[in-house]
Amino acid sequence: MADVIIIGGGPAGAALGCYLSRAGIDNIIFEGANFPRAHVGESLVTSTVAIFKELGFLQTMEEAGFVRKFGAAWHAPGGRSLSLRFNAVPEEGIDQDYTYHVDRAQFDLLLLKHAEKLGSRVYQGTHVRRVLLDEAGQARGVCVQVGNSEVEVPARVVVDASGRNTLLGRQLRLKQKDPIFNQYAVHAWFKNLDRGEGEEADYIHIYFLPVERGWVWQIPINDEITSIGVVAEKDIFKGSREDIEGYFLRHAHMNPDLAHAMRHAVRVTEFNAEGDYSYSMRRFVGDGYLLVGDAARFVDPIFSSGVSVALFSAKFAAERIAHAFALGDFGEHVFLPYEEKLRAGVEIWYEFIRLYYKLLPLFTHFVQSPQYRREIERLLQGLVFDRKEAQVLQAMREYIAKVEASENHLLRGQLSPIPID
Ligand SMILES: Cc1cc2nc3c(=O)[nH]c(=O)nc-3n(C[C@H](O)[C@H](O)[C@H](O)COP(=O)(O)OP(=O)(O)OC[C@H]3O[C@@H](n4cnc5c(N)ncnc54)[C@H](O)[C@@H]3O)c2cc1C
CATH class of the missing domain: 3.50.50.60 (FAD/NAD(P)-binding domain)
Structure with a gap:
């Protein structure tokens, strides 16, 4: 009881x-x-x-x-990028200007x-x-x-x-x-990812893909490991006829900034997939x-x-x-x-x-x-x-x-x- x-x-x-x-x-x-x-x-x-x-x-x-997270950066498929440093001070109940990955x-x-x-x-x-x-x-x-x-x-x-x-x-x-969103995510952990220099290396990076609602997350897990996830409409995955790795890599290479960051990356976990995740x-x-x-x-x-x-x-x-x-x-x-x-x-x-x-x-x-x-x-x-x-x-x-x-x-x-x- x-x-x-x-x-x-x-x-x-x-x-x-x-x-x-x-x-x-x-x-x-x-x-x-x-x-x-x-x-x-x-x-x-x-x-x-x-x-x-x-x-x-x-x-x-x-x-x-x-890993301390001080901000976020967004990368357009055409190579333009934008970053934002969080500035949480002074906000209710928060007296530090970072959160965590x-x-x-x-x-x-x-x-x-x-x-x-x-x-x-x-x-x-x-x-x-x-x-x-x-x-x-x-x-x-x-x-x-x-x-x-x-x-x-x-x-x-x-x-x-x-x-x-x-x-x-x-x-x-x-x-x-959800009546609109039916996204599908494929993700894994990698080492040897080039996350860049300075504080922005530890931002979350979002890379846009030239497909409907397509984007990739880059999240630092520790000094060595980075989580990468490809997200797009589920129909795009279903229609691709590739295996999960082929699908992941083809999409990751659609954004030049990400392709550059991943040029020496080595996968250290299996791929995982998540679908049907928007609902109420x-x-x-x-x-x-x-x-x-x-x-x-x-x-x-x-x-x-x-x-x-x-x-x-x-x-x-x-x-x-x-x-x-x-x-x-x-x-x-x-x-x-x-x-x-x-x-x-x-x-x-x-x-x-x-x-x-x-x-x-x-x-x-x-x-x-x-x-x-x-x-x-x-x-x-x-x-x-x-x-x-x-x-x-x-x-x-x-x-x-x-x-x-x-x-x-x-x-x-x-x-x-x-x-x-
Ligand atoms: C692709 C994707 C990317 C995401 N990225 C982010 C992100 O970057 N940042 C972020 O904040 N969120 C992100 N999320 C969302 C995040 O994963 C969830 O919102 C968060 O985990 C919710 O916490 P929860 O405690 O509600 O559920 P969970 O973390 O899923 O915990 C539920 C627990 O219940 C247990 N459980 C399930 N059924 C039973 C049962 N019958 N009996 C006993 N135990 C049970 C499970 O084992 C589990 O441990 C992402 C989600 C997806 C799908």
């Missing part, structure tokens, strides 16, 4: 465990894998620092020696251990089969696989933090595929349950938003769970403000991503604009919660409308067919 059962010990589940223990709420984390385990999602945004600080985890991040196997293990240290009862290698719901649809606990048998563990609140496995979303048929659950809460992190919603990873959303969803969910325990009421209506807050924040990310793909040169234009640069910087750092929609998004929409309306506009040929309303 536990007050709260958390399904999954990734960043969302582990951070939630930390917040609940700090609030004096008993919690169990059931994690299906045995950590350390590999995971995609290696570049963080600056807003995560505020959570690490709040959870007393920042010192651990520093001691682990993760992480080896997720190590990062996730450290955060899960931190949750355990703060009081979560953590069971690894323990797969949750399903959430137990009573006749009225109220969550009452979970059914866990233990060896060859299944054991029922009751709880007052169940939180699905199972990531893209979306355990409860599948069980309740809540999952809605129809609801994030119900009687006795909440969904956090990727288990609730996933948007395209172009701006490295995933771990930040996972951590903030944990923080907001913990606030409502604490409120529910104070009231002794675990009904959906008590958890709804969590859903509203998370949806509003992720919608800002989503809108930004859609406008970005709609007209890529627009992003460059707005980053360089004295009026909007600061707002774009805040968005890129993940400061999307507790705010009305960022004004820059409206300005971007108006700019796109102008390009669409003017037949002779220089950028008209670069408009993507995706809808933005």
Whole structure:
């Protein structure tokens, strides 16, 4: 028996465990894998620092020696590039001007251990089969696989933090595929990549490809290893008839800056692929349950938003769970403000991503604009919660409308067919 059962010990589940223990709420984390385990999602945004600080985890991040991330750079297929140094000071809860790139196997293990240290009862290698719901649809606990048998563990609140496995979303048929994005990513780690010189060598580098919504990430994992991932519409991969390596290399060579950086690169891991990863659950809460992190919603990873959303969803969910325990009421209506807050924040990310793909040169234009640069910087750092929609998004929409309306506009040929309303 536990007050709260958390399904999954990734960043969302582990951070939630930390917040609940700090609030004096008993919690169990059931994690299906045995950590350390590999995971995609290696570049963080600056807003995560505020959570690490709040959870007393920042010192651990520093001691682990993760690569410091001070900014981002974008490389057009034609060879032009643009870089942006984050300048997070002074922002709420953040007093350093960098965040981190992480080896997720190590990062996730450290955060899960931190949750355990703060009081979560953590069971690894323990797969949750399903959430137990009573006749009225109220969550009452979970059914866990233990060896060859299944054991029922009751709880007052169940939180699905199972990531893209979306355990409860599948069980309740809540999952809605994104109507626009159907991206496919192929990625691996390399050594001997030429990351350039100075601080920018440790930025995240995004290389654009001359295919629909095609781009490549370059993320430093440590002094030697660099993660490279090719992302494009899934149909492009399906139609390619190449093996995964042939597909990866042909696309990586489409951008001259990347081809140069990779000229001596040697692959040190197998290729991994990720597909069907943009979706939303129809609801994030119900009687006795909440969904956090990727288990609730996933948007395209172009701006490295995933771990930040996972951590903030944990923080907001913990606030409502604490409120529910104070009231002794675990009904959906008590958890709804969590859903509203998370949806509003992720919608800002989503809108930004859609406008970005709609007209890529627009992003460059707005980053360089004295009026909007600061707002774009805040968005890129993940400061999307507790705010009305960022004004820059409206300005971007108006700019796109102008390009669409003017037949002779220089950028008209670069408009993507995706809808933005
Ligand atoms: C191609 C790609 C690139 C990305 N790049 C970035 C990036 O650069 N930066 C970034 O911030 N994010 C990135 N992301 C997103 C990031 O990976 C996720 O948003 C983040 O991992 C979400 O954390 P989570 O805790 O919700 O889920 P996860 O990290 O997936 O954790 C879920 C955990 O639940 C466990 N689990 C699953 N099912 C069960 C079960 N039934 N019982 C028990 N345990 C279970 C899993 O083993 C796992 O450990 C990327 C995603 C993709 C697809």
